[in-house]
Amino acid sequence: xxxxxxxxxFRHQARRKLLAGIAITLGVAVATAMIAVAxxxxxxxxxxxxxxxxxxxxxxxxxxxxxxxGGVNLKPPSDGAFLNxxxxxxxxxxxxxxxxxxxxxxxxxxxxxxxxxxxxxxTLVGTYFNKDLSFGKEDFRTGVSITHPWWKVSCxxxxxxxxxxxxxxxxxxxxxxxDSQDILVGERLAAKLAKKPGDALDVAGRQLTISGILSxxxxxxxxxVAPLAxxxxxxxxxxxxxxxxxxxxTKPQDAFAxxxxxxxxxxxxxxxxxxxxxxxxxxxxxxxxxxSHAEQIRQVAQNEGTVLSRIKGLMLLVTLAxxxxxxxxxxxxxxxxxxxxxVEVGLMKALGAGNLAVSAIFFAEALLLALVGGIAGFSAGxxxxxxxxxxxFNSQISVEPVLFPxxxxxxxxxxxAGSAAAIRRAVKFDPVFALRGEG
Amino acid sequence: xxTFPGTFHTPNPVADRRAQAPHASMFTRMLxxxxxxxxxxxxxxxxAMVVAAAVATAMMNLYxxVQAKLRTxxxxxxxxVVVVAKDGQSLPADALAKVExxxxxxxKMLAVPFSYAVARTKDGxxxxxxxxxxxxxxxxxxxxxVSHWPDxxxxxxxxxxxxxxxxxxxxxxxxTFQGKAIxxxxxxxxxxxxxxxxxxxxxxxxxxxxxxxxxxxxxxAVNGTAAExxxxxxxxxxxxxxxxxxxxxxxxxxxxNVLNKTRATLYxxxxxxxxxxxxCVLATLMGWVFDRxRDFAIMKALGASERLVNGFFAAEAAAMGAVGAILGFFIGIGVAVWIGRANFHAxxxxxxxxxxxxxxxxxxxxxISAILPIIMLRRVQPAIILRGE
Numbered sequence: 146x147x148x149x150x151x152x153x154x155f156r157h158q159a160r161r162k163l164l165a166g167i168a169i170t171l172g173v174a175v176a177t178a179m180i181a182v183a184x185x186x187x188x189x190x191x192x193x194x195x196x197x198x199x200x201x202x203x204x205x206x207x208x209x210x211x212x213x214x215g216g217v218n219l220k221p222p223s224d225g226a227f228l229n230x231x232x233x234x235x236x237x238x239x240x241x242x243x244x245x246x247x248x249x250x251x252x253x254x255x256x257x258x259x260x261x262x263x264x265x266x267x268t269l270v271g272t273y274f275n276k277d278l279s280f281g282k283e284d285f286r287t288g289v290s291i292t293h294p295w296w297k298v299s300c301x302x303x304x305x306x307x308x309x310x311x312x313x314x315x316x317x318x319x320x321x322x323x324d325s326q327d328i329l330v331g332e333r334l335a336a337k338l339a340k341k342p343g344d345a346l347d348v349a350g351r352q353l354t355i356s357g358i359l360s361x362x363x364x365x366x367x368x369x370v371a372p373l374a375x376x377x378x379x380x381x382x383x384x385x386x387x388x389x390x391x392x393x394x395t396k397p398q399d400a401f402a403x404x405x406x407x408x409x410x411x412x413x414x415x416x417x418x419x420x421x422x423x424x425x426x427x428x429x430x431x432x433x434x435x436x437s438h439a440e441q442i443r444q445v446a447q448n449e450g451t452v453l454s455r456i457k458g459l460m461l462l463v464t465l466a467x468x469x470x471x472x473x474x475x476x477x478x479x480x481x482x483x484x485x486x487x488v489e490v491g492l493m494k495a496l497g498a499g500n501l502a503v504s505a506i507f508f509a510e511a512l513l514l515a516l517v518g519g520i521a522g523f524s525a526g527x528x529x530x531x532x533x534x535x536x537x538f539n540s541q542i543s544v545e546p547v548l549f550p551x552x553x554x555x556x557x558x559x560x561x562a563g564s565a566a567a568i569r570r571a572v573k574f575d576p577v578f579a580l581r582g583e584g
Numbered sequence: 585x586x587t588f589p590g591t592f593h594t595p596n597p598v599a600d601r602r603a604q605a606p607h608a609s610m611f612t613r614m615l616x617x618x619x620x621x622x623x624x625x626x627x628x629x630x631x632a633m634v635v636a637a638a639v640a641t642a643m644m645n646l647y648x649x650v651q652a653k654l655r656t657x658x659x660x661x662x663x664x665v666v667v668v669a670k671d672g673q674s675l676p677a678d679a680l681a682k683v684e685x686x687x688x689x690x691x692k693m694l695a696v697p698f699s700y701a702v703a704r705t706k707d708g709x710x711x712x713x714x715x716x717x718x719x720x721x722x723x724x725x726x727x728x729x730v731s732h733w734p735d736x737x738x739x740x741x742x743x744x745x746x747x748x749x750x751x752x753x754x755x756x757x758x759x760t761f762q763g764k765a766i767x768x769x770x771x772x773x774x775x776x777x778x779x780x781x782x783x784x785x786x787x788x789x790x791x792x793x794x795x796x797x798x799x800x801x802x803x804x805a806v807n808g809t810a811a812e813x814x815x816x817x818x819x820x821x822x823x824x825x826x827x828x829x830x831x832x833x834x835x836x837x838x839x840x841n842v843l844n845k846t847r848a849t850l851y852x853x854x855x856x857x858x859x860x861x862x863x864c865v866l867a868t869l870m871g872w873v874f875d876r877x878r879d880f881a882i883m884k885a886l887g888a889s890e891r892l893v894n895g896f897f898a899a900e901a902a903a904m905g906a907v908g909a910i911l912g913f914f915i916g917i918g919v920a921v922w923i924g925r926a927n928f929h930a931x932x933x934x935x936x937x938x939x940x941x942x943x944x945x946x947x948x949x950x951x952i953s954a955i956l957p958i959i960m961l962r963r964v965q966p967a968i969i970l971r972g973e
Contacts, residue, residue, distance in 0.1 A: 164867070168863060168867055171859075171860065171863055172860060172863075175856045175857070175859075175860050178856065179853060179856065179857075182849065182852075182853065186849060189845070190842060190845065190846065193841055193842045193845050194838070194842055196837060196838045196841040196842070197661070197834065197835070197838035198834055198838070201777075202777060202778070208745075209709075209749075210709065210710070210711055210712075210745060210746060210749055210782040211712075211745075211779060211782040212702060212710045212711070212712055212782070213712065213779060213782075214700045214702065214712055215668070215672065215700065215800070215801070219702060219710065220710070293834075294837070295833045295834050295836075295837040295838070333828075360833075361833060361834075362830055362831060362832055362833030362834065362836075363832070363833070363834065440777040440781075441777050442776070442777040442778055443727040443728070443729060443775070443776045443777045443778070444661060444662060444725075444727045444776065444777075444778065445661075446727075446777070447726070447727040448660045448661050448726075448727060451657060451660065452654070452657055452658065452842065455653075455654065455657055455927060455928060456654070456842075456846050458926070458927040459646070459650060459846075459850070459923075459927055460849065460850075460853070462923050462926070462927060463643070463646070463850065463853045463854070463857065464853070466639055466642065466643065466857050466919075467853065467856060467857045467860065469639070470635075470636070470639050470857050470860040470861045470864065471860050473632070473635060473636075473861075473864045474860050474861070474863045474864035474867060477632055477864045477865075477867040477868040477871075478863075478864075478867040480628075480868075480871070481867055481868060481870065481871025481872075481874075482871075484871060484875065485871065485874065485875070529856075533849070533852050536848075537845055537848040537849055537852070538845060
């Protein structure tokens with residue numbers, strides 16, 4: 146009799162059940178999507194924060210002072226120590242290699258521009274643009290197109306070149322190949338020299354082709370940027386690198402992060418080493434690159450923690466608001482659906498049904514609705530989260546399968562809680578009044 | 585069952601007074617009595633309305649305000665505009681005053697002058713010495729890790745790496761610039777992980793007395809949207825034709841990127857939350873109106889026109905929406921202020937500009953939830969409803 150009552154109720158009141166079911170589905174969908182977005186937002190924003198550029202710099206341990214004013218390098222070119230280019234792929238061999246988004250070596254060289262009486266001293270920086278490297282079995286790409294996303298290469302006619310792509314006109318305009326002899330000229334320098342892409346430039350006695358105009362808003366606008374190998378040839382030091390910028394995904398710092406690893410006990414040290422703090426990544430970089438000193442770039446590294454925690458906190462609060470609103474919507478829909486059925490309750494009670502039996506029917510119906518709505522809502526919410534991830538972050542926001550039973554349990558709980566008050570009122574209502582239609 | 589007990593045939597002063605009241609007030613009276621007599625159901629519907637309006641208000645308030653809050657956070661990344669003298673010259677002496685003037689009385693900008701010289705240590709090492717205003721530099725560059733800021737004559741702030749060269753034991757040291765020597769005491773160490781680590785910082789006036797070099801760079805932190813920063817750049821370029829004024833692209837683009845993504849996420853979330861709240865109102869109010877089908881039937885049976893009945897329910901819903909919006913608005917402002925305190929440690933400024941949207945939205949949702957059940961009821965004969973079927 147009990148299953149039949151529930152079944153008939155669904156068959157004959159399909160419209161009302163549908164309304165309540167839709168409310169539950171929508172509520173669960175919003176809750177699922179918001180929880181998925183909120184749990185993933187830290188990761189996503191962390192990645193977006195990498196658009197501020199490198200947060201670590203690796204320099205030779207025994208380096209002399211940098212003497213640089215306004216982007217002009219005054220340090221004697223062969224002075225000081227160098228890192229070895231051959232050691233760089235090992236950066237991908239650190240414990241946190243998956244967190245290292247990219248790295249770019251830099252080798253500034255002072256070169257003579259032009260020939261004859263009007264020679265001019267200028268800084269040429271050698272670097273990777275979009276270099277293919279491999280470490281062990283792993284192939285990867287790295288260079289300034291990843292670590293310095295605000296660097297723009299234009300063809301001189303307003304068009305921007307994308308990394309690794311050579312535009313057709315003017316001939317050979319775009320980011321230089323890392324194994325070519327092509328160079329980029331900073332935009333202010335190019336304006337001063339009246340040069341455009343495709344022109345040749347006399348640099349340190351070599352005729353080099355300009356493949357694009359570089360705009361960075363920084364010191365590079367007055368400099369020449371060339372493939373690293375070319376800078377090494379000009380300097381006459383193969384394999385030399387002055388410093389390496391590393392862009393890594395890090396965990397916001399706390400008091401533990403700033404502790405000195407030398408004073409730690411082995412267990413504490415392991416915990417510190419296995420947390421992606423900017424300090425521990427710096428420590429690991431020093432381990433893999435011989436004779437190096439790795440340091441966080443405080444302007445970038447110190448600020449991302451606050452920005453990240455603010456955004457995460459905000460999303461957490463918004464998610465709470467979303468959960469609250471969906472719980473309320475589900476309760477409201479359930480309460481309305483039950484309140485409309487007082488006459489039915491009156492009839493059941495007049496026929497001798499006890500309060501318990503009547504409540505049991507309502508709760509069974511609520512459970513069915515919650516389960517069906519929960520499953521539909523979870524799928525819809527997962528789709529919604531994916532859509533948000535794709536349209537805003539261009540990457541997947543996946544919903545953890547662990548979330549499914551949790552969401553389902555919440556859906557059932559909220560549906561029960563929303564129905565409970567209404568069921569109690571319906572059961573307590575005098576059947577005589579209900580049947581006479583007064584209430 | 586009488587909807588208006590005591591209104592007819594009761595010879596008492598209240599009834600007389602009511603009878604003499606203008607006929608037009610019947611409509612208002614019906615509205616008021618309906619709210620009073622069914623206060624429990626009315627209160628439940630109003631509560632849903634208030635909560636929905638509050639959540640919507642809080643979301644809209646946050647959406648508008650959070651961007652300003654985050655921009656303030658992003659200013660911790662330092663200058664987003666630099667003013668640089670052309671071709672290694674110095675800036676005119678009034679450059680800083682002009683930048684300050686452009687900032688206006690509101691002080692939306694923070695400008696820090698920097699002057700550079702290459703000095704030599706006793707053993708002939710070149711080192712870059714920078715003159716600046718320490719108070720301003722401290723405000724601008726929050727990420728500078730400084731053990732102690734200089735506060736006296738001949739005191740210098742020394743970069744970590746420079747310290748190893750000029751003053752490994754933190755003893756006083758001598759620098760020469762174009763034959764002029766100066767004796768300096770290290771006040772504190774500076775650590776940034778960037779170029780600053782190789783430099784020595786002095787107070788601007790002392791630096792200028794020693795080297796005679798005036799500031800060549802002014803770093804400016806402009807608070808505001810990307811468009812406002814653009815305007816400031818143009819304005820500064822006009823005021824200082826002898827200098828290059830350029831935005832720091834690294835900072836500007838990083839900020840724009842993170843802010844856009846956060847805004848888009850917040851927008852999507854706020855939309856979802858507002859939609860869910862509207863759904864909640866819809867469910868509650870539809871139930872409330874549907875529940876009153878008996879009133880509807882009595883009014884029709886007594887000869888009320890379709891227009892009057894529709895008008896009555898619509899006016900009731902609109903009044904409910906308006907009251908709910910007003911109450912919810914203030915609660916929502918309170919929630920937004922609390923979130924601002926909890927998350928940003930700064931109060932959220934109440935945006936009264938969102939009120940019309942909340943009001944219009946609430947009334948619209950309320951009207952929709954009243955009209956839907958009425959359309960369904962219109963097809964039913966009053967007699968059937970009154971018989972309770």
